[in-house]
Amino acid sequence: MLLVPILLQIKTPQINFPRLIHSFTSLEMQHTPMTTRTTLTSLILFLFCISPLTTTVHTRTTPHTPKTTLLNVVASIQQTHNAVTSNRHQILQQPQQTESPSSLSLQLHSRVSIQKPSHDNYKSLTLSRLDRDSARVTALQTRLNLATNRISQSFSSEKLKAPIVSGTSQGSGEYFLRVGIGKPPTPAYVVADTGSDVSWIQCSPCSDCYEQSDPVFNPASSTSYSQIHCGTPQCKSLDLSECRNGTCLYEVSYGDGSYTVGEFVTETVTLGSSSIDSVAIGCGHHNEGLFVGAAGLLGLGGGKLSFPAQINATSFSYCLVDRDSDSASTLEFDSAFPRNTVTAPLRRNPDLDTFYYLGLTGLSVGGEVLPIPEASFEVDAVGEGGIIVDSGTAVTRLRSEVYDELRDAFKRGARGLPAAEGVSLFDTCYDLSSKTSVEVPTVALHFPDGKELPLPAKNYLIPVDSVGTFCFAFAPTTSSLSIIGNVQQQGTRVGFDIANSLVGFSANSC
Numbered sequence: 372m373l374l375v376p377i378l379l380q381i382k383t384p385q386i387n388f389p390r391l392i393h394s395f396t397s398l399e400m401q402h403t404p405m406t407t408r409t410t411l412t413s414l415i416l417f418l419f420c421i422s423p424l425t426t427t428v429h430t431r432t433t434p435h436t437p438k439t440t441l442l443n444v445v446a447s448i449q450q451t452h453n454a455v456t457s458n459r460h461q462i463l464q465q466p467q468q469t470e471s472p473s474s475l476s477l478q479l480h481s482r483v484s485i486q487k488p489s490h491d492n493y494k495s496l497t498l499s500r501l502d503r504d505s506a507r508v509t510a511l512q513t514r515l516n517l518a519t520n521r522i523s524q525s526f527s528s529e530k531l532k533a534p535i536v537s538g539t540s541q542g543s544g545e546y547f548l549r550v551g552i553g554k555p556p557t558p559a560y561v562v563a564d565t566g567s568d569v570s571w572i573q574c575s576p577c578s579d580c581y582e583q584s585d586p587v588f589n590p591a592s593s594t595s596y597s598q599i600h601c602g603t604p605q606c607k608s609l610d611l612s613e614c615r616n617g618t619c620l621y622e623v624s625y626g627d628g629s630y631t632v633g634e635f636v637t638e639t640v641t642l643g644s645s646s647i648d649s650v651a652i653g654c655g656h657h658n659e660g661l662f663v664g665a666a667g668l669l670g671l672g673g674g675k676l677s678f679p680a681q682i683n684a685t686s687f688s689y690c691l692v693d694r695d696s697d698s699a700s701t702l703e704f705d706s707a708f709p710r711n712t713v714t715a716p717l718r719r720n721p722d723l724d725t726f727y728y729l730g731l732t733g734l735s736v737g738g739e740v741l742p743i744p745e746a747s748f749e750v751d752a753v754g755e756g757g758i759i760v761d762s763g764t765a766v767t768r769l770r771s772e773v774y775d776e777l778r779d780a781f782k783r784g785a786r787g788l789p790a791a792e793g794v795s796l797f798d799t800c801y802d803l804s805s806k807t808s809v810e811v812p813t814v815a816l817h818f819p820d821g822k823e824l825p826l827p828a829k830n831y832l833i834p835v836d837s838v839g840t841f842c843f844a845f846a847p848t849t850s851s852l853s854i855i856g857n858v859q860q861q862g863t864r865v866g867f868d869i870a871n872s873l874v875g876f877s878a879n880s881c
Contacts, residue, residue, distance in 0.1 A: 553593025571653030629660020784812030804839025
């Protein structure tokens with residue numbers, strides 16, 4: 372019976388072991404048999420000897436995150452070869468989709484599974500992706516600046532005839548959904564985008580359209596096509612709109628010069644075997660930019676015009692497969708979080724309801740929490756700052772001072788790896804051409820109430836060519852807005868519980 376209080380006291384940092392030994396020897400052990408006294412004294416002396424290991428507490432050490440994570444170098448390099456040489460790239464048939472009475476699910480595909488890259492080597496493909504990604508980040512930052520009144524904009528009728536350079540939101544997109552538009556449904560691939568609200572497709576007559584995998588949608592072929600009038604709530608909810616002959620016109624433009632302009636209409640959208648009538652979408656007759664392969668975009672943002680809002684979804688989630696993979700995962704509406712979900716607060720910016728802000732408290736490398744103020748991840752009084760979860764941005768962007776702290780900690784933990792020159796926006800790279808696998812410091816996200824999400828090594832040390840150059844897949848930004856990108860989300864089901872204001876991360880739930 373004496374063992375219990377001894378062990379409980381040993382867990383307390385402030386232990387006076389000599390006093391404990393004296394107490395048991397002079398008081399309680401006076402009435403204890405000699406053999407028991409000898410055993411207890413030996414146990415206490417043993418625990419006293421190992422006490423520096425058992426009682427020392429590092430308050431900045433995370434108790435659950437492993438210090439290192441294994442990166443399979445060979446498998447990652449093989450994936451880069453598959454991305455540019457695979458013969459399996461083809462226009463996929465209508466995927467098999469599943470649903471239950473309480474949820475709706477449809478398949479989500481990487482860009483590479485829909486359209487074969489035009490690059491003959493992986494480094495060229497990587498540089499192209501990073502250029503597109505930089506344009507995406509610029510567009511999101513511009514969107515925030517517009518919302519906080521730091522940039523003005525206007526809709527001009529001349530923009531129906533010419534490219535638009537100023538931007539409001541969205542970007543290129545790397546993940547595609549197969550949906551049906553109209554009655555009868557015309558199949559089309561659309562970009563899945565959590566950084567956008569307005570859904571749209573290219574429509575004929577198309578005076579200015581980019582190349583897409585499917586035939587351009589013809590409104591005349593649909594019995595459910597209906598134009599939206601100017602005075603409707605849908606038209607008034609657009610950031611940029613104009614009234615022409617009583618019809619609502621929309622404009623969505625991008626930081627890199629991409630744009631879509633046309634009529635704002637209601638149409639039937641089919642997901643699997645479920646059809647939703649009267650969904651407000653853009654019917655774009657003038658479109659240009661980085662959407663090659665997709666017929667348009669499905670807006671999954673948090674605004675009134677987003678697809679989840681229009682179908683009254685209380686939650687939705689997606690799981691992003693590796694962008695170089697031909698496999699597919701799912702986008703699900705109104706489905707419960709898996710049991711292994713790590714949750715964090717879903718926060719909003721009062722100036723911009725589109726973005727999903729994450730309640731992040733800190734970052735750790737190798738099990739050590741970095742000395743980064745929590746305010747670095749919060750929205751301030753004027754709507755700046757904060758960190759959002761975005762499906763369309765590839766590489767996570769962090770404020771410069773936060774990135775520097777993260778990068779330097781990783782470099783210290785990975786100092787045994789052979790360094791390589793930086794590539795594009797990546798300044799921390801390694802030559803792993805002679806390695807089969809390597810142990811790298813674990814990078815983890817930390818949330819309120821002590822919750823944490825360790826990232827797989829392949830989600831932050833990624834190949835940028837096919838000869839063994841790997842780079843630390845984070846980047847700094849001079850903007851106050853930070854972004855959790857899809858490279859860090861790959862292989863994790865990311866859920867947005869809109870009703871309960873939670874973001875969920877479920878590893879290996881694709």
